[in-house]
Amino acid sequence: MNEPEISPADPNRTDGVDAAIIDLAQVQRHAVELLAQLDRPPSNLRIQAREILVEINWAEPTVIGEVRSIEVHREQREQQRTQPVADTDDGGAKEFLTSPGVGVFYHAREPGAEPFVSVGAVVRPGQQIGIIEAMKLMIPVEADRAGRIAAVVKGNGEPVEYGEPLFELAAAEIAEAA
């Protein structure tokens, strides 16, 4: 527990998330190359690099759905919970601004108001990008890094868990803005 103590009153910090983002596209490319080199199709391929996990299972024609290991079950559940992180067409990686808590995510201060950020906006670290309502309190969500908003991942009024992507940052902008 070397992590600095962070007060529960300040839940929208996302220390450590930057370090976890690595090149998903590269891992996927390796997986495809590896598959091309195999003489016969595997039933399972698992490539893990840091926090990126690419796992592919091919159902055996004889295997019935009901027979599955608890590990597979767990993987499947995990996939449901963690937002799919698809790679972009040009092979670049995606970065996200993620939720610092559990609650309902709002794009704007109040219904009808301008959203804090929109696609194309450049954000600075510490800039407010939304609100999470938790226990009837409106908690400001701030960007934990700089970047340009590439897409809105989480809709206005949608529930969010801890760590879920809220906005996608444009890959090209990251180095530029940093």
Add this chain to the structure above:
Amino acid sequence: MNEPEISPADPNRTDGVDAAIIDLAQVQRHAVELLAQLDRPPSNLRIQAREILVEINWAEPTVIGEVRSIEVHREQREQQRTQPVADTDDGGAKEFLTSPGVGVFYHAREPGAEPFVSVGAVVRPGQQIGIIEAMKLMIPVEADRAGRIAAVVKGNGEPVEYGEPLFELAAAEIAEAA
């Protein structure tokens, strides 16, 4: 269970054993060849051909004695039970005449009598090589193949389990006699 039915009253038959005996030396040779082709030493090698099983485990230097899996425990027990099949200096394999049952093994018909076979003797398939006493019955043990006796593995009057080596056959003689 397509094996022919064998009466419990006639336990010293070994039908089907011939069919199960395959060239252990060949399996071991394949194992060595395989190992020679490996870039780095494996922790486990297991080659099974019909009823012959060659399994080798290399202990990791970091494994502590008490911390072991039930599988390791089982391996150790297995090693105690199954006689070690060491290969000879010249790289050839050993062959054995093994016990067809459980009981006490005798070398000779009665105390003081000549043993049925001694080191150097050439045996024919079906030739009596000893006696197993089981339930006070003296059951003749016959060689299930030809060969020259290279060593006496099981002493006179010693208990034997099923499948335990009784006599070692000289490797060079096997092909000759066959």
Add this chain to the structure above:
Amino acid sequence: MFDKVLIANRGEIAMRVARACRELGIATVAVYSTEDRDSTVVSYADEAVHIGPGPAKRSYLHIPSIVEAAKLTGAQAVHPGYGFLSEDPDFAEVCAQNDLVFIGPPADVIASLGDKCVATRTMADAGLPILPGSHGPVAGPDDALAIAERTGFPVILKAAAGGGGRGMRVLYKADEVVDAYKTVSSEAGAIFGDSRLYLERYVASARHVEVQILADSYGKAIHLGVRECSVQRRHQKLLEESPAPHLPQEVIDEMGAVSVAGAKAVGYVGAGTFEFLVDERSEFYFMEANCRIQVEHPVTEMVTGIDLVQEQLRIAAGGRLELEQSDVVNRGWAVECRINMEDPDRSFAPAPGRIESLVLPGGPFVRVDTHGYPGYRVPAIYDPLLAKVITWAPTRDEAMARMDRALDEFRATGPGIRTTAGFLRRVLANGEFRSGVYDTGLVARVLGAGPTDDN
């Protein structure tokens, strides 16, 4: 008490016996075939002896090897488990001749109870109710016809040496009898080496209910209540419960009392089971007595708190049965599910293989008896039973809800492996089963209903 006991069996029951021995401070000797060299009991037991190759005739049924293994290791007694040599009077006799205690009744008791005609006559004499019928071997086809007409149709023809559903035929009309007699008799001769048949009334909606008894070698005997064993597929039990639903307590008490009387009449020693056929009106008829510990013994253990295998060991060691009938108090409800390595979608075809991962249920009031472990290669040549899952609760409904939860937790995976766990959940969900009003036809009806029509 014994210092060392040899376990002449394999699979889950070998582990069951080894655990009982360990709790009593008794050293154990496992015997194993070449197929079972990686089995759990081989590493669990204090010693293990390799007794022969895979086929049971040359290992688990091979009396000289087992007796020699006991002598070589200094075991004083042999526990035969169930199946294999457990009800072989010759084996019991050979053990006695070799100064080994056979953990079971005396050889002559096994012999007389093993012959259904003799057993039926003996039990009728002891006052047990018997189904109307021949009460002994039928003399021939004409005798069969005469008895059938006296008994009233439908009737059932059964091999005297039969079991497991083989060598039997239900007859509905008089003109079937003569031909059927000839066919079944020759079948019985071919399968069991004994072509004698008997004939009795056939009960269409029959329940199979059995009484557990314990008797010591000083003439004391008690019963431990009943087990309902009507969830059967082709006469193979899949699920058992204790007590039997909707069976009045006075009927249970009476079945227990006559079973104790029967046990005393034959000089029974050890743990035994009296099987009864129970009809729609809760009338019961003695069917047979089993001289072994049963696969389903745990449900009795869970409701009575009595360890039956420990009692077998104490009695075989010459101990007096310390339990009185009044000490046997039934508490709550228990159910056992047998998880077999079979594919319910392919007519329960064997589906053995190497178990890659095995998740066993746990938590409150769940018991698992298994010899399985991750990495275990299940031999194809033996019994498909992989695990018994037993749950207990204060009431039947709660015990069944708990069993459903437990079966849901069970996972055995590996190439080609299928188990009956999912099918057993279908049985639990079946409305007839849940009502507790069911008979031996239940499984056929569940199977007929198909996988999407359970309630």
Add this chain to the structure above:
Amino acid sequence: MFDKVLIANRGEIAMRVARACRELGIATVAVYSTEDRDSTVVSYADEAVHIGPGPAKRSYLHIPSIVEAAKLTGAQAVHPGYGFLSEDPDFAEVCAQNDLVFIGPPADVIASLGDKCVATRTMADAGLPILPGSHGPVAGPDDALAIAERTGFPVILKAAAGGGGRGMRVLYKADEVVDAYKTVSSEAGAIFGDSRLYLERYVASARHVEVQILADSYGKAIHLGVRECSVQRRHQKLLEESPAPHLPQEVIDEMGAVSVAGAKAVGYVGAGTFEFLVDERSEFYFMEANCRIQVEHPVTEMVTGIDLVQEQLRIAAGGRLELEQSDVVNRGWAVECRINMEDPDRSFAPAPGRIESLVLPGGPFVRVDTHGYPGYRVPAIYDPLLAKVITWAPTRDEAMARMDRALDEFRATGPGIRTTAGFLRRVLANGEFRSGVYDTGLVARVLGAGPTDDN
């Protein structure tokens, strides 16, 4: 009954609650920290919500995230397990404000029982015997000395907000009192944020015996007998049994009766525990009341047959307690061993890691509650409890023999992993433990005796 319950905990107790819910047909929501994303309950529960990073302050203790998770998933109630938020009156209060049922007593009951001085005074008023001493906060060092001299040495000074062995000191002479008061008071202020102390007679050979109670929200309360919890190392329980050996039945009945009176006096609702100190003459004194399900609740379940977690759920849903005091019948003996990921040879230092293979005990009358599985990486930042092994038998000796057998079967292996299973077998083999005449000093004596001098 609830349709959906959120489990605000992790580890084995989260699985325990999830199993109870499943048996009752209640859907479950797990909440998990990033560290626990591969935990068993995350896959076992019907839904799971990621509530924060590893440190408990930002996940399992983070009230807004848990409440929001319940609201987002539509859970009607929250089961807090033990530890974490289970005895936090603020959390109970926040749940109520958010229309969530907190499965436990009302917030004001938790608050009053959580303050030892208040709790002691309340229970003394309700007629529970209290150790001679201050019966409330000591006014200062001089007051401490006066009370100590009136009580008689040795005495013990304890933090009013203390627990787990921290913030307490035994005093043998009058001249120690003033300095000790100052030291312990400032320690208590630093650790608990509350420097108040109380003082009471110190019992050298003390047993820790606790009473399980159940109370509904209509004023009905019963007790479920006692648990002996004196096998402790540094005030951490390692093994518990029920009933308590050599404690006369009339003492157990009296402890139960006063606990029920105490529960009614404070308006207790749910499952609760009254802890007593029992001296050499079986005199008992109220120590504290715990408002949670206890780690050791299974031993009570095994001897009574009552599922305490299911009862918690029924009571919290507004159900009436259907059990009468006369329905609670103790049968046999149960013992629980806590298997921790600790190295007994290195002062019980934490020894977590990735579990490569895990073999859990099975067979008759053995229960295992665990969240472990092969491949599980045990997080280093939480409680070291990996599994609870519980055995039952008709007698104490048999239950202990069975536990020794079960612990012998337990295997958890992996790089760096050690468990307390072997140490617990040393406790079982200890002559003092086997005699049943032991107190809270037992473990220190077992440790002092060294690994080769157990008997």
